[in-house]
Amino acid sequence: MDEFDRIDRSGSNAEKYVLREKLFGTDRVQPMWVADMDIATPKCVLEAVFERLKHPVIGYEIMSDRAYEAQIMWMHTHHAFEIQREWLTFSPSVVASIGCAIRAFSDVDDEVIVMSPVYPPFFSQVKENNRRLISHSLQLDNTGEYHFDIDVLRSKITSKTKILLLCSPHNPIGKVWRDDELLSLGALCLEYGIVIVSDEVHCDIVYEEHTHIPIASLTNELCECSVTLLGTGKTFNMAGFSISTVCIASEALRKKYKKELDKVHFGEGSVLSHIAFEAAYRDGGTWYGKLMSHLHANRDKIVQWSRRNTIIRVTPPQGTYLAWMDCRALGLGDKELREFFIHEAGLGLSPGLSFGREGSGFMRLNFAVAPYVLEDALEKISNALRGRGYD
Ligand SMILES: Cc1ncc(COP(=O)(O)O)c(C=O)c1O
Incomplete structure (x- = not known):
């Protein structure tokens, strides 16, 4: 069997499948929503776990230096980001780290900037921690690319603005931020003493001429004011291992973060x-290369499909395995659009509106599936469109 062939996830409690009835009102949809892959976790990861299970004690363990070193080496090789061991701490979840960072670097009623549309926990973590949201609308140009407006961003900053929550690469729009964009955001944050919390969990899924640049790797000043969230969850399809790291170079920021960490007691995980984390970063390079060819081919399929079909537009994602489908030309309200995909196309996608009001009229499709599953999904959309009189 091809390593990237369809994986039957029935018999597991895969969220993507078991929550269909609840989310879509039916389990008769092909689920292409939550951001994990219908692709097997690499063998080198599974084998390392099997090997460890030969030892009969699964007690409290600390994460080894070897595991951190494997991540440091990966970030050096793939992203030219030179991380020091003491900058890293374990976290069971990137979203939990976002919450922790918000509490560590701001007070109740302080302001946190997010750029919308964005991964929904960016909004909820700010609100649930009783901070105020400064939401900056990313602007879509006529080539389908999104941009922030640095002057508008600047005009929103007050003495209470403490954090910029950056999504890099940016879910759901698939944007890989360029160095000039990061430098401009970074200069603004440095000018106003704003801490940059950069969620870079999608950093390895980047296509062609695009390069992921960790914002903390750009200059020493940016390194000192940034908190970078990294992990194996997306790259190696191992979200279920609940492991990631928080990378903080500044000793002062590290102290504040640690104080907050002590309150929640994440411990050291499993x-x-x-x-699994160590094996992925140490031995997963070859698998990762093949994964990128697979995702690249799928991405091209969607883009070609969208060129043939003029009513739904998909700008080639620069990163992530998520296609941001612009369905506004269909002229449907968000509820109707969702119903159209569920009942007429038989697909369970993420509604654009869940990523902020700027996502109205869009749908997000997860294309980390076998090629024929994707072809079938695109065919279903084409047929549903034909049913509505579009060619
Ligand atoms: C940008 C981003 N951050 C974080 C996460 C989730 O990370 P975790 O499961 O480690 O909380 C996701 C998952 O889709 C994501 O897209």
Whole structure:
């Protein structure tokens, strides 16, 4: 069987499948929503875990230096980001780290900037921690690319603005931020003493001429004011291991973060996750290369499909395995659009509106599936469109 062939996830409690009835009102949809892949986790990861299970004690364990070193080496090789061991701490979840960082670097009623549309926990973590949201609308140009407006951003900053929550690469729009964009955001944050919390969990899924640049790797000043969230969840399809890291170079920021961390007691997580994490970064390079060819081919399929079909527009994602489908020309309200995909196309996608009001009229499709599953999904959309009189 091809390593990237369809994986039957029935018999597991995969969210993507078991929540269909609840989310879409039917389990008769092909689920292409939550951001994990219908692709097997690499063998090197599974084998390392099997090997560890030969030891009969699964007690409290700390994450080994070897595991951190494997991540440091990966970030050096793939992103030219030179991380020091003491900058890194374990986290069971990137979203939990966002919450922790918000509490560590701001007070109740302080302001946090997010750029919308964006991954929904960016909004909810700010609100649930009783901070105020400064939402900046990214502007779509006529080539389908999104941009921020630095002057508008600047005009929103007050003495209470403490954090910029950056999504890099940006889910759901698939944007890989360029160095000039990051430098301009970074200069603004440095000018106003704003801490940059950069969620870079999608950093390895980047296509062609685009290069992911960790914002903390750009200059020493940016390194000192940034908190970078990294992990194996997306790259190696191992979200279920609940492991990631928080990278903070500044000793002062690290102290504040640690104080907050002590309150939540994340502990050190599971030994099986430590083993999986180390194996992925140490031995997963070849698998990762093949994964990128697979995702690249799928991405091209969607883009070609969208060129043939003029009513739904998909700008080639620069990063992530998520296609941001502009369905506004269909002229449907968001509820109707969702119903159209569920009942007429038989697909369970993420509604654009869940990523902020700027996502109205869009749908997000997860294309990390076998090629024929994707072809079938695109065919279903084409047929549903034909049913409505579009060619
Ligand atoms: C940008 C981004 N951050 C974080 C996460 C989730 O990370 P975790 O499961 O480690 O909380 C996702 C998952 O889709 C994501 O897209």
